[in-house]
Structures are given as structure tokens and as C-alpha cells.
Amino acid sequence: MIDVDCRDASKVQAWYDTMNAALHAGIGRPVIESLRCSAWLMHKVGITTWLNFEEWARPKCKSALYQLLCYLLPSQEEIKGNGETI
Numbered sequence: 001m002i003d004v005d006c007r008d009a010s011k012v013q014a015w016y017d018t019m020n021a022a023l024h025a026g027i028g029r030p031v032i033e034s035l036r037c038s039a040w041l042m043h044k045v046g047i048t049t050w051l052n053f054e055e056w057a058r059p060k061c062k063s064a065l066y067q068l069l070c071y072l073l074p075s076q077e078e079i080k081g082n083g084e085t086i
Contacts, residue, residue: 004064015060016069022053023073033070035061 006012022032026045031037035054042050060066 002064004068015065018056019069019073025049027053029070029073
């Protein structure tokens with residue numbers, strides 16, 4: 001069992017928004033979870049986009065909050081079901 005501190009709603013929302021923006025920029029959930037990005041994907045999403053996200057995420061990626069928010073990100077099917085595209 002893992003406890004996740006979600007008391008700071010603005011922090012939770014800001015983290016989720018940043019992670020969701022990365023997802024919509026083309027960085028897949030497995031990469032967001034692991035921060036292991038192939039050269040091909042870096043080229044696809046743009047090196048600046050990747051480096052900015054990686055710099056933001058690196059100190060957070062092992063936290064329980066980050067892991068919970070990864071789980072809560074929409075799936076490809078949910079995104080496509082809303083008429084959105086990645």
C-alpha cells in the first residue's frame with residue numbers, strides 16, 4: 001500500500017496538466033512513466049519538448065504522486081473517443 005499526498009490541489013493539477021500536455025505532445029505513457037525516450041521519439045516530438053519535460057519530470061518521477069498521475073492519464077482510446085488526436 002502506498003500513501004499519496006494530494007492535499008495540495010494546485011500542485012496536483014499543475015503536475016497532471018504538465019503530464020497530460022506531454023502525452024498530447026506525443027510522449028507516450030510508458031515514456032512518461034519511465035523517462036526512457038528513444039532517439040526516434042525525441043526527433044518526433046522535438047528535442048526541446050522532450051528535454052523540457054524530462055528536466056521537469058526527473059526529480060518527480062519516483063514520487064507516489066507522479067506514479068498515481070501516470071495511472072490517471074487518459075488512454076489512447078479515451079483520447080480518440082473524445083475526438084482528440086495525439
